[in-house]
Amino acid sequence: MKITRTGTPPEPRLPSSLRLGELPDVLLGHAEALVERLLARAPTYETVGWEKALDDLAARFGNVAEVLEEPALLEVEERTRRLLADIRHEDPYVPHWAADSVMARCCYLACRLIEPEVVVETGVAYGVSSAFILKALEENRRGTLYSVDLPPLRREADRSWGVTVPDELRRRWRLHWGSSARILPRLLREIPMVDLFVHDSLHTHRNMRREFDTVWPRLRNGGLLLADDVERNHAFGQLRQKDPALWRVIEDREESPLHGKAAPVVFGIAMK
């Protein structure tokens, strides 16, 4: 099947061959990930299944089951599945980089439940989480997604970057290129309080802890923080020291994956 390119990023971006200034941060990220893989010990978290997490969210927000039946959610799932299948043969990214189907649904659900004005995410790659967030913002008819991404310095990656976000969803999207360590502090000074933060960038303890510490003071009370792959290090557990109103690690298995075979999923959700 032919690749259906869905448009160009709304913010100009140089090709990877000209973004050599990003090389130190990319290399630092690789080194950090390698060292932590060798030295760090994984945490043991008490986890809940997706259904139980939905009960917890329903107790706070109601409305959960209705949101998960929305045609807009089914539409973004279907389109994402098709677009990821289209790029499968020339995919330069590690395939499991795309948000899994449960995390993606949780992004949509969170946006529909709290109707955010300001959403910040780190880690774009294919744009799966971005597409689910932007679809929900369109349904809400309000809100802006600020995404921070340090893409790999490979020409092929330029082609797949953001491929699952169609043009019609891009008007609420603001992109910031570079490492979250550099971009987040400045961005958070420039935008209003954050309603929803989604971490899906570099999953090292150092980076996750830094992102959480930077965002938490700028997250409004009642705001939500979602983080993928929290089982890799202690950063999400350390968030409990900030007394979140809700803190859950969700561990489950996909039923309807967006790509490939159904896989185990682990991610965290915290409410301030």
Ligand SMILES: C[S@@+](CC[C@H](N)C(=O)[O-])C[C@H]1O[C@@H](n2cnc3c(N)ncnc32)[C@H](O)[C@@H]1O
């Ligand atoms: C797991 S992928 C994101 C997947 C995406 N959320 C999706 O659903 O398709 C991680 C992304 O974070 C980027 N990244 C890596 N290190 C980063 C950093 N220090 N700051 C910001 N982005 C980073 C990677 O290049 C990649 O695009």
